Amino acid sequence: MAISRIDDILSPAYVEGLDELSLVDVRARRDESQEAADELSYLRRMVQGRLDIVHADLQRRAGGEPGDLHDLVEQLKRGEILGEGTRGAGLGRLPSNLTPAEADGWIAAELDTIIDAARMSTLPDLDETEVRAIADKLEELERRVSHQRAELHERANTLQEEIVRRYKSGEATVDSLLK
Secondary structure (H helix, E strand, O other), rough: OOOHHHHHHOOHHHHHHHHOOOOOHHHHHHHHHHHHHHHHHHHHHHHHHHHHHHHHHHHHHHOOOOOHHHHHHHHHHOOOOOOOOOOOOOOOOOOOOOOOOOHHHHHHHHHHHHHHHHHHHOOHHHHHHHHHHHHHHHHHHHHHHHHHHHHHHHHHHHHHHHHHHHHHHHOOOOOHOOO
16 A cells, blocks of 8 residues: 555655656656555544544533433434534545555554544543543644645645646657557
Protein backbone atom coordinates (compact mmCIF):
# COMPACT_ATOMS: atom_id res chain seq x y z
CA MET A 1 0.00 0.00 0.00
CA ALA A 2 1.17 3.49 -0.83
CA ILE A 3 0.62 4.75 2.70
CA SER A 4 3.59 2.73 3.91
CA ARG A 5 5.77 4.86 1.58
CA ILE A 6 4.61 8.29 2.80
CA ASP A 7 8.07 9.29 4.02
CA ASP A 8 9.58 8.40 0.63
CA ILE A 9 6.80 10.17 -1.28
CA LEU A 10 7.19 13.33 0.80
CA SER A 11 10.97 13.42 0.57
CA PRO A 12 12.38 16.11 -1.76
CA ALA A 13 14.11 13.39 -3.81
CA TYR A 14 10.71 12.08 -4.97
CA VAL A 15 10.21 15.09 -7.25
CA GLU A 16 13.81 15.97 -8.06
CA GLY A 17 14.79 15.55 -11.69
CA LEU A 18 11.24 15.03 -12.91
CA ASP A 19 12.22 16.20 -16.38
CA GLU A 20 14.59 13.23 -16.58
CA LEU A 21 11.90 10.66 -15.76
CA SER A 22 9.72 9.02 -18.37
CA LEU A 23 6.09 10.11 -18.57
CA VAL A 24 5.11 6.63 -17.37
CA ASP A 25 7.26 7.08 -14.25
CA VAL A 26 5.87 10.56 -13.52
CA ARG A 27 2.31 9.23 -13.84
CA ALA A 28 3.15 6.29 -11.56
CA ARG A 29 4.50 8.68 -8.92
CA ARG A 30 1.44 10.90 -9.23
CA ASP A 31 -0.84 7.90 -8.83
CA GLU A 32 1.13 6.62 -5.84
CA SER A 33 0.94 10.06 -4.20
CA GLN A 34 -2.80 10.21 -4.74
CA GLU A 35 -3.29 6.65 -3.49
CA ALA A 36 -1.38 7.47 -0.29
CA ALA A 37 -3.51 10.61 0.19
CA ASP A 38 -6.69 8.55 -0.29
CA GLU A 39 -5.54 5.95 2.24
CA LEU A 40 -4.55 8.68 4.67
CA SER A 41 -8.01 10.23 4.23
CA TYR A 42 -9.58 6.98 5.38
CA LEU A 43 -7.32 6.78 8.44
CA ARG A 44 -7.93 10.45 9.18
CA ARG A 45 -11.65 9.73 9.21
CA MET A 46 -11.05 6.96 11.76
CA VAL A 47 -9.40 9.55 14.01
CA GLN A 48 -12.22 12.03 13.39
CA GLY A 49 -14.83 9.37 14.17
CA ARG A 50 -13.39 8.69 17.60
CA LEU A 51 -12.99 12.40 18.19
CA ASP A 52 -16.66 12.97 17.27
CA ILE A 53 -17.71 10.33 19.81
CA VAL A 54 -15.49 11.84 22.52
CA HIS A 55 -16.91 15.32 21.77
CA ALA A 56 -20.44 13.91 21.96
CA ASP A 57 -19.64 12.50 25.40
CA LEU A 58 -18.28 15.88 26.53
CA GLN A 59 -21.45 17.60 25.26
CA ARG A 60 -23.55 15.05 27.13
CA ARG A 61 -21.59 15.81 30.28
CA ALA A 62 -22.09 19.56 29.83
CA GLY A 63 -25.86 18.98 29.72
CA GLY A 64 -25.77 16.94 32.90
CA GLU A 65 -27.40 13.92 31.30
CA PRO A 66 -26.51 10.47 32.60
CA GLY A 67 -24.15 8.37 30.48
CA ASP A 68 -26.13 6.19 28.09
CA LEU A 69 -24.42 4.26 25.32
CA HIS A 70 -27.82 3.46 23.80
CA ASP A 71 -28.41 7.18 23.11
CA LEU A 72 -24.94 7.45 21.58
CA VAL A 73 -25.65 4.52 19.26
CA GLU A 74 -28.98 6.09 18.26
CA GLN A 75 -27.19 9.38 17.45
CA LEU A 76 -24.74 7.43 15.30
CA LYS A 77 -27.60 5.72 13.44
CA ARG A 78 -29.31 9.06 12.76
CA GLY A 79 -26.05 10.52 11.43
CA GLU A 80 -25.93 13.16 14.14
CA ILE A 81 -22.37 12.12 14.95
CA LEU A 82 -19.72 11.33 12.32
CA GLY A 83 -21.74 13.09 9.65
CA GLU A 84 -21.34 16.68 10.75
CA GLY A 85 -18.55 18.71 9.22
CA THR A 86 -17.08 15.84 7.26
CA ARG A 87 -16.78 17.86 4.07
CA GLY A 88 -14.93 21.10 3.70
CA ALA A 89 -15.49 23.84 1.17
CA GLY A 90 -14.54 23.33 -2.44
CA LEU A 91 -14.89 20.53 -4.91
CA GLY A 92 -12.68 18.05 -3.09
CA ARG A 93 -11.14 15.01 -4.73
CA LEU A 94 -12.77 11.79 -5.76
CA PRO A 95 -10.71 8.92 -4.33
CA SER A 96 -9.36 6.60 -7.00
CA ASN A 97 -9.51 3.68 -4.58
CA LEU A 98 -12.74 3.26 -2.64
CA THR A 99 -11.61 0.35 -0.46
CA PRO A 100 -10.61 0.98 3.17
CA ALA A 101 -6.97 1.61 3.84
CA GLU A 102 -4.90 -0.94 5.62
CA ALA A 103 -5.19 0.12 9.26
CA ASP A 104 -1.57 -0.21 10.18
CA GLY A 105 1.34 2.10 10.69
CA TRP A 106 1.90 4.93 13.09
CA ILE A 107 -1.58 6.48 12.75
CA ALA A 108 -3.55 3.39 13.73
CA ALA A 109 -1.05 2.54 16.47
CA GLU A 110 -1.17 6.03 17.93
CA LEU A 111 -4.97 6.11 17.66
CA ASP A 112 -5.24 2.87 19.62
CA THR A 113 -2.74 4.19 22.18
CA ILE A 114 -4.90 7.27 22.73
CA ILE A 115 -8.19 5.34 22.89
CA ASP A 116 -8.81 1.94 21.40
CA ALA A 117 -12.23 0.56 20.51
CA ALA A 118 -12.58 -1.33 23.81
CA ARG A 119 -11.84 1.80 25.85
CA MET A 120 -14.37 3.79 23.80
CA SER A 121 -17.13 1.71 25.39
CA THR A 122 -15.99 2.84 28.85
CA LEU A 123 -16.08 6.55 27.98
CA PRO A 124 -19.06 7.34 30.26
CA ASP A 125 -17.14 5.80 33.18
CA LEU A 126 -14.06 8.02 32.75
CA ASP A 127 -13.77 11.32 34.58
CA GLU A 128 -14.15 14.52 32.58
CA THR A 129 -10.48 15.48 32.91
CA GLU A 130 -9.46 12.18 31.35
CA VAL A 131 -12.00 12.54 28.52
CA ARG A 132 -10.77 16.07 27.79
CA ALA A 133 -7.18 14.81 27.67
CA ILE A 134 -8.26 12.14 25.17
CA ALA A 135 -10.00 14.81 23.06
CA ASP A 136 -6.85 16.97 23.08
CA LYS A 137 -4.67 14.07 21.97
CA LEU A 138 -7.12 13.09 19.21
CA GLU A 139 -7.27 16.70 17.99
CA GLU A 140 -3.47 16.85 17.80
CA LEU A 141 -3.34 13.54 15.91
CA GLU A 142 -6.00 14.76 13.48
CA ARG A 143 -3.98 17.95 12.83
CA ARG A 144 -0.82 15.96 12.07
CA VAL A 145 -2.64 13.53 9.78
CA SER A 146 -4.40 16.41 7.99
CA HIS A 147 -1.07 18.18 7.49
CA GLN A 148 0.48 15.05 5.96
CA ARG A 149 -2.56 14.58 3.75
CA ALA A 150 -2.27 18.16 2.48
CA GLU A 151 1.42 17.57 1.73
CA LEU A 152 0.51 14.44 -0.27
CA HIS A 153 -2.04 16.42 -2.29
CA GLU A 154 0.63 19.06 -3.00
CA ARG A 155 2.99 16.31 -4.13
CA ALA A 156 0.35 14.83 -6.46
CA ASN A 157 -0.34 18.34 -7.83
CA THR A 158 3.37 18.89 -8.53
CA LEU A 159 3.52 15.64 -10.47
CA GLN A 160 0.30 16.46 -12.35
CA GLU A 161 1.73 19.87 -13.27
CA GLU A 162 4.77 18.12 -14.78
CA ILE A 163 2.48 15.92 -16.87
CA VAL A 164 0.49 18.95 -18.06
CA ARG A 165 3.71 20.84 -18.84
CA ARG A 166 4.86 18.00 -21.07
CA TYR A 167 1.62 17.96 -23.02
CA LYS A 168 1.63 21.75 -23.43
CA SER A 169 5.24 21.79 -24.57
CA GLY A 170 4.73 18.93 -27.00
CA GLU A 171 7.08 16.57 -25.15
CA ALA A 172 4.11 14.24 -24.70
CA THR A 173 1.20 13.65 -27.01
CA VAL A 174 -2.22 12.13 -26.67
CA ASP A 175 -1.04 9.40 -29.05
CA SER A 176 1.41 8.27 -26.35
CA LEU A 177 -1.57 7.29 -24.18
CA LEU A 178 -2.64 4.73 -26.75
CA LYS A 179 0.69 2.90 -26.81
